Amino acid sequence: MNPEPHTENLIKEKAKVLFFQKGFLNATTQEIADAAGVNRALIHYYFRSREQMLDLLLEEIVNEKKIRKRAILQSTIPFREKIAAYIEEVLKQGLKYPYLENFIITETARNPEKIKLLCFKDKLRSSELIKDQLHEEIKKKAIAPISPEHFMVNLSALCNYPLLAKNVIQHIHGMSDTAYRKFLTERKEVIFNALFNEAKTSKK
Amino acid sequence: MNPEPHTENLIKEKAKVLFFQKGFLNATTQEIADAAGVNRALIHYYFRSREQMLDLLLEEIVNEKKIRKRAILQSTIPFREKIAAYIEEVLKQGLKYPYLENFIITETARNPEKIKLLCFKDKLRSSELIKDQLHEEIKKKAIAPISPEHFMVNLSALCNYPLLAKNVIQHIHGMSDTAYRKFLTERKEVIFNALFNEAKTSKK
DNA sequence: TCTCGGTTTAACATTTTTGTTAAACAGAAA
DNA sequence: TTTCTGTTTAACAAAAATGTTAAACCGAGA
Incomplete structure (x- = not known):
C-alpha cells in the first residue's frame, strides 16, 4: 500500500x-512524536x-509552493488573468499552511543564512517575471x-497578511471562524481591485 | 538622574x-540578561x-502604539489626510519594532486567550472609526x-507585511540595507495609491 | 558607625528538551 | 526454523533553560 516509508x-x-x-x-520533538503517535526517538532515527x-x-514545502506559483507567473495568459490566478493560488496555499510565512520570518531572523536554503538558485525573481507585462499595462x-x-x-502583502494575522483579525473584527472564511473568499x-485601481468596474 | 528604577x-x-x-x-532569559549586562536572577526578581x-x-508596546494610531483615526481631518498620517505612523512604528506583529502572531497561536491582553476593552474597533468617512468617499x-x-x-497588510518579511524581501529582490530603507520610504x-485607486495623479 | 532597605550576585535545584544507545520486535529470505 | 535487516522502543545521558535562595553589596538615614 505504501511505496514510501510509512512512518517517516x-x-x-x-x-x-x-x-x-x-x-x-x-x-x-515530543509534541511532534505524540501527534504522529510514535516514539520520540524515531524522529532522531x-x-x-x-x-x-x-x-x-521547510525546503519541501517552500519548493512545492514556489513551483506552482512560478508556473503561473511564467505562463503566457494575459496579465490580469495571470494575477487573478496567482492570487487564487497564494490564498489556497496560505489556507493550507497559514503559518508558513510566519515561520520563515522567525527562522531567518534567528538564522539569517538559512534564507539561502529557501530561495536557492533564484536567479529569476518573480518581479522579473512580471516586469514586461506590468510595463505594458x-x-x-x-x-x-x-x-x-x-x-x-503589494500582492504578497494583500494575500499573506490576512492569513498571518488570522487570530488578530478575527478578534479585532469579531469574526467567527465561518465569518473569517467568508472574509477570505471575498x-x-x-x-484584485486594490492592485488594479478598479474604481469603476464591479463584479455583478 | 533616574526617577524610575534604573535596572528594571x-x-x-x-x-x-x-x-x-x-x-x-x-x-x-540569559540572553536578555547578557544584553542588559545584569545577572539573570534579576529578571526573576x-x-x-x-x-x-x-x-x-507586549501590553506596554501594543498599548502605546494603539493610542497613537487611534488618535489619528479619531481626529477630524479629511479622510485622505487621515489615512496618509496613519500610514506614516504605522510605518514609523514598524521600523522601530519590525517583529512585533510577528511576535503577536506567534504568541497568540500558542496561547489564544492572550489575545485579550492585547485588545482589551476594544469596543471601538478601527474599522468602526473610519466607517462613516469611508462610506462618504x-x-x-x-x-x-x-x-x-x-x-x-488592506491598509494593515500593505504597511506591515514589508516590515514582517524584511529578510525575505531583501533577499528575493537583492536589496542592500540602504536599498530596503529607500524601498520603505517609497x-x-x-x-496610498493602492488604497485609493489613484490611477491618474502622481506626486510630482 | 551601624543598621536597615532594596538591589544584586553566585550557587543550587528543578524542569524541560534534546540526543544516544542497546535491546526488543517483526517480517523477509535462507 | 534461523538469521538477517530495518524499525521501534525504553531507558539513559547530557544539555539547556527556568526558577529559587541565601548571602553579599551598597547607599541612606538613625
Missing part, C-alpha cells in the same frame, strides 16, 4: 501540521535532529505607474 | 530590542518569570466600493 512520512505530515498549520512554531527535520520540511494606462518590486510586495476580488 | 527599565528596554527589533522571538515579563512588554465615487473591514485589513505613496 507520517511524522513529516504531522510536523507540517503542527508547525505550519496550527502555528506551534516551538513544538517540541529518521531525521538525525530536530533542526535537520525542520530544514527538510502601465503604458496602456490600465494601471497606475508602479515598480515590479512594489507591485509584487478577498480575491478585493485584492 | 534597562532590562525591559533591552528585552524589547531583542524580541521586537532583532526578532529573536525565543531569546532566553523584577518580573517573577519570563512569561510575565513578556506579557508586560465611496458615495462620492472617490474610491471603489469596499467594506471598512477589508479596507483596514511605500508611503505606493500604499
Whole structure:
C-alpha cells in the first residue's frame, strides 16, 4: 500500500501540521512524536535532529509552493488573468499552511543564512517575471505607474497578511471562524481591485 | 538622574530590542540578561518569570502604539489626510519594532486567550472609526466600493507585511540595507495609491 | 558607625528538551 | 526454523533553560 516509508512520512505530515498549520512554531520533538503517535526517538532515527527535520520540511514545502506559483507567473495568459490566478493560488496555499510565512520570518531572523536554503538558485525573481507585462499595462494606462518590486510586495502583502494575522483579525473584527472564511473568499476580488485601481468596474 | 528604577527599565528596554527589533522571538532569559549586562536572577526578581515579563512588554508596546494610531483615526481631518498620517505612523512604528506583529502572531497561536491582553476593552474597533468617512468617499465615487473591514485589513497588510518579511524581501529582490530603507520610504505613496485607486495623479 | 532597605550576585535545584544507545520486535529470505 | 535487516522502543545521558535562595553589596538615614 505504501511505496514510501510509512512512518517517516507520517511524522513529516504531522510536523507540517503542527508547525505550519496550527502555528506551534516551538513544538517540541515530543509534541511532534505524540501527534504522529510514535516514539520520540524515531524522529532522531529518521531525521538525525530536530533542526535537520525542520530544514527538510521547510525546503519541501517552500519548493512545492514556489513551483506552482512560478508556473503561473511564467505562463503566457494575459496579465490580469495571470494575477487573478496567482492570487487564487497564494490564498489556497496560505489556507493550507497559514503559518508558513510566519515561520520563515522567525527562522531567518534567528538564522539569517538559512534564507539561502529557501530561495536557492533564484536567479529569476518573480518581479522579473512580471516586469514586461506590468510595463505594458502601465503604458496602456490600465494601471497606475508602479515598480515590479512594489507591485509584487503589494500582492504578497494583500494575500499573506490576512492569513498571518488570522487570530488578530478575527478578534479585532469579531469574526467567527465561518465569518473569517467568508472574509477570505471575498478577498480575491478585493485584492484584485486594490492592485488594479478598479474604481469603476464591479463584479455583478 | 533616574526617577524610575534604573535596572528594571534597562532590562525591559533591552528585552524589547531583542524580541521586537532583532526578532529573536525565543531569546532566553540569559540572553536578555547578557544584553542588559545584569545577572539573570534579576529578571526573576523584577518580573517573577519570563512569561510575565513578556506579557508586560507586549501590553506596554501594543498599548502605546494603539493610542497613537487611534488618535489619528479619531481626529477630524479629511479622510485622505487621515489615512496618509496613519500610514506614516504605522510605518514609523514598524521600523522601530519590525517583529512585533510577528511576535503577536506567534504568541497568540500558542496561547489564544492572550489575545485579550492585547485588545482589551476594544469596543471601538478601527474599522468602526473610519466607517462613516469611508462610506462618504465611496458615495462620492472617490474610491471603489469596499467594506471598512477589508479596507483596514488592506491598509494593515500593505504597511506591515514589508516590515514582517524584511529578510525575505531583501533577499528575493537583492536589496542592500540602504536599498530596503529607500524601498520603505517609497511605500508611503505606493500604499496610498493602492488604497485609493489613484490611477491618474502622481506626486510630482 | 551601624543598621536597615532594596538591589544584586553566585550557587543550587528543578524542569524541560534534546540526543544516544542497546535491546526488543517483526517480517523477509535462507 | 534461523538469521538477517530495518524499525521501534525504553531507558539513559547530557544539555539547556527556568526558577529559587541565601548571602553579599551598597547607599541612606538613625
